[in-house]
Structures are given as C-alpha cells and as structure tokens.
Amino acid sequence: MQIQTVGIFSPGDMGGAIASVLHQNGLRTVAALDDRSERTQQLAAAVQVENVGSLQNLVSESDVILSVLVPSAATQAAKQVAQAIQQLGKSVVYADCNAIAPDRVKEIATIIEGAGGQFVDASIIGPPPHVPNRTRIYASGKQAETLAQLRDYGLDVRVIGDEIGQASGLKMCYAALTKGLTAIATELLIAAHRLDLEDVLWQELSTSQKELFDILQRSIPAMTPKAHRWIGEMEEIAATFGAVGLTESTFTGAADIYRFVKDTPLGKETPEERDRDRSFADVIAILSQ
Structure with missing residues (x-):
C-alpha cells in the first residue's frame, strides 16, 4: 500500500x-x-x-x-x-x-x-x-x-x-531515564529551595555536575506546562517495570511529582503561554510556593 x-x-x-x-x-x-x-x-x-x-x-x-x-x-x-x-x-x-x-x-x-x-x-x-x-x-x-x-x-x-510491544517498551525505558530524572531533579531542587540551600547546591552542581545541571536548566522549565501529560506516562513506566519483576514505586513517585507540578501556576500554562524568558531560579521559586 x-x-x-x-x-x-x-x-x-x-x-x-x-x-x-x-x-x-x-x-x-x-x-x-x-x-x-x-x-x-x-x-x-x-x-x-x-x-x-x-x-x-x-x-x-x-x-x-x-x-x-x-x-x-x-x-x-x-x-x-x-x-x-x-x-x-x-x-x-x-x-x-x-x-x-x-x-x-x-x-x-x-x-x-x-x-x-x-x-x-x-x-x-x-x-x-x-x-x-x-x-x-x-x-x-x-x-x-x-x-x-x-x-x-x-x-x-x-x-x-x-x-x-518492542517499540513501546523502548519508549518506557528511555523515558524512565529522561523524564524520571527530570522528576527527581525537580523534587530535590524544590527541597533545596525550601531548606534555604539553593545557592550552595547550585554552586556545587555547577562545579561537579555541570553538564547535567545545564540539561536540567533547560528541561525543567520546558516540562512544567506538560506535567499533566507526564503523569500517565510515569504510571505506564511503573506498570512496565512491575510486569518484568521490578519495583513500581520509583515511577509512581515520579507521577506524584508531575501531579504536584500540574497544580501549580506553571503547570496550568499551555506550552504557548510559557514565558521563555523566565529565569530558572524563578521557575523553582514558583514551584516551591
């Protein structure tokens, strides 16, 4: 055809x-x-x-x-x-x-x-x-x-x-790394902000994890208007890993982070509405409120 x-x-x-x-x-x-x-x-x-x-x-x-x-x-x-x-x-x-x-x-x-x-x-x-x-x-x-x-x-x-099942399984494994990492990073950066450790943590990340920190400064602001879509994706990853005998908890937790972001002012924006000039520090501060 x-x-x-x-x-x-x-x-x-x-x-x-x-x-x-x-x-x-x-x-x-x-x-x-x-x-x-x-x-x-x-x-x-x-x-x-x-x-x-x-x-x-x-x-x-x-x-x-x-x-x-x-x-x-x-x-x-x-x-x-x-x-x-x-x-x-x-x-x-x-x-x-x-x-x-x-x-x-x-x-x-x-x-x-x-x-x-x-x-x-x-x-x-x-x-x-x-x-x-x-x-x-x-x-x-x-x-x-x-x-x-x-x-x-x-x-x-x-x-x-x-x-x-092969193509979808590949997606689950790949997204577990990329979007799973974004979820973990979002949570720990909010925690650092609430502990008043943001500046010192960022300085350490800029020194010892510069490439990763550069990636996170791009990925987290881009994630916020899409968080509502990523909840289900994390739940699907959890089901995938559970089906092969691994823990589902890591990614049900990641789903909880995206559920949290969804309900913030940033999570209520559409991708077209997102302020691309908003600083990374402002993104974390808004999420932390």
Missing part, C-alpha cells in the same frame, strides 16, 4: 508537528476536529491539517492513522477507531504512538486487528520534530515497514522488530 493520506489523532503539540513535517513533504494530513477544543483546532489549522469532521470520516479518508495522545486516552481512541473500521468495512493501518506499557499496546493491537484493521506499535523519542534529526519514531510489528514509508516524507522512522 502506498501512503497518500495520514490521519492525525490528535494534532496537539506533537501530533501537529508531525503533521507539519508530512504536509511540507507532500502528504495529505487530516484530523477529526468535531467537538475538539479551540486550541486543538487552531494548532491543526496552523500546520494545514485538513478537518474532515468526524472520526468515521477520518478512518474513511486515511491510509494510516497516527494516534498521538495522552496515555489515558489511548485505549478509548483505539476502540472508537475500531468501531469506525467495522462500520465502514475498511482496513486502515493504525499506529499507536503513545507512551504506554507493552502489555497495554498489545491489548490495543487486539482491538484494532479484531475489527479488521492493521496495527503498528510505535514510539516517539525526542521533542516535536520542528528541527530535523532530533526526533525518532521507532516501530515494531508485522506492519511496521508500512509505517517506514514515512521516511520518504521527512520523518525518521526506525523499524526495530516484528513484535508488538
């Missing part, structure tokens, strides 16, 4: 950026924006995603659907698409690109394939692909090579195996 139209479910920060790359490289991108928020509709319009209205129309128009959602929405989205596949009697390739545990992605594969669709396990590592060569999409499953066609349209798609 030659991909001509890609459905984006849904064109938020990551989904919209992916759609923009595909559109710029010649593919038609569509989304079902009935009942979606004004922000989502504006993000879609900004990257020239065509609004086809209903989810049934999305399935009808698409060769491939990329599911790019918060983890908590992944299963319900798949059920809705599966229902449309059955109603239309049309097979479509459904790529779950969400940050979810391998066991859950296998359940979603069963939902899609049981309805007559084809399934790809996919995971996104890196930021929204506004800059080339910074974002990878790993894919696994017997239909993964179909998704690999998107390499011809500006995306870095890497097939790593034919088993469902």
Whole structure:
C-alpha cells in the first residue's frame, strides 16, 4: 500500500508537528476536529491539517492513522477507531504512538486487528520534530515497514522488530531515564529551595555536575506546562517495570511529582503561554510556593 493520506489523532503539540513535517513533504494530513477544543483546532489549522469532521470520516479518508495522545486516552481512541473500521468495512493501518506499557499496546493491537484493521506499535523519542534529526519514531510489528514509508516524507522512522510491544517498551525505558530524572531533579531542587540551600547546591552542581545541571536548566522549565501529560506516562513506566519483576514505586513517585507540578501556576500554562524568558531560579521559586 502506498501512503497518500495520514490521519492525525490528535494534532496537539506533537501530533501537529508531525503533521507539519508530512504536509511540507507532500502528504495529505487530516484530523477529526468535531467537538475538539479551540486550541486543538487552531494548532491543526496552523500546520494545514485538513478537518474532515468526524472520526468515521477520518478512518474513511486515511491510509494510516497516527494516534498521538495522552496515555489515558489511548485505549478509548483505539476502540472508537475500531468501531469506525467495522462500520465502514475498511482496513486502515493504525499506529499507536503513545507512551504506554507493552502489555497495554498489545491489548490495543487486539482491538484494532479484531475489527479488521492493521496495527503498528510505535514510539516517539525526542521533542516535536520542528528541527530535523532530533526526533525518532521507532516501530515494531508485522506492519511496521508500512509505517517506514514515512521516511520518504521527512520523518525518521526506525523499524526495530516484528513484535508488538518492542517499540513501546523502548519508549518506557528511555523515558524512565529522561523524564524520571527530570522528576527527581525537580523534587530535590524544590527541597533545596525550601531548606534555604539553593545557592550552595547550585554552586556545587555547577562545579561537579555541570553538564547535567545545564540539561536540567533547560528541561525543567520546558516540562512544567506538560506535567499533566507526564503523569500517565510515569504510571505506564511503573506498570512496565512491575510486569518484568521490578519495583513500581520509583515511577509512581515520579507521577506524584508531575501531579504536584500540574497544580501549580506553571503547570496550568499551555506550552504557548510559557514565558521563555523566565529565569530558572524563578521557575523553582514558583514551584516551591
């Protein structure tokens, strides 16, 4: 099958950026924006995603659907698409690109394939692909090579195996390091602020952990408006590690940190609203209040 139209479910920060790359490289991108928020509709319009209205129309128009959602929405989205596949009697390739545990992605594969669709396990590592060569999409499953066609349209798609669960497992392990570290650092920096040890800790980190501290000064301010999305991701990592006999506690704790950040003034901002000139010290001070 030659991909001509890609459905984006849904064109938020990551989904919209992916759609923009595909559109710029010649593919038609569509989304079902009935009942979606004004922000989502504006993000879609900004990257020239065509609004086809209903989810049934999305399935009808698409060769491939990329599911790019918060983890908590992944299963319900798949059920809705599966229902449309059955109603239309049309097979479509459904790529779950969400940050979810391998066991859950296998359940979603069963939902899609049981309805007559084809399934790809996919995971996104890196930021929204506004800059080339910074974002990878790993894919696994017997239909993964179909998704690999998107390499011809500006995306870095890497097939790593034919088993469902491999791509999502890779994402869980990678995010455990990056977002798990951000959670730990956020908590300890707030603790230092409340203990009135902020200056001396920062001086020590600047001396003995300079490269890491430089990374944290970029990652923590960028995290705050996305913390609400990362709660579910930490819970999925916990489930992944629990399934292979490891403790879940590390990442249920990380989920608690992101739940805390979500309820702060910084956590209530959208990525577009974030003040990029706000100092790192101010970010920690606001979180500490």
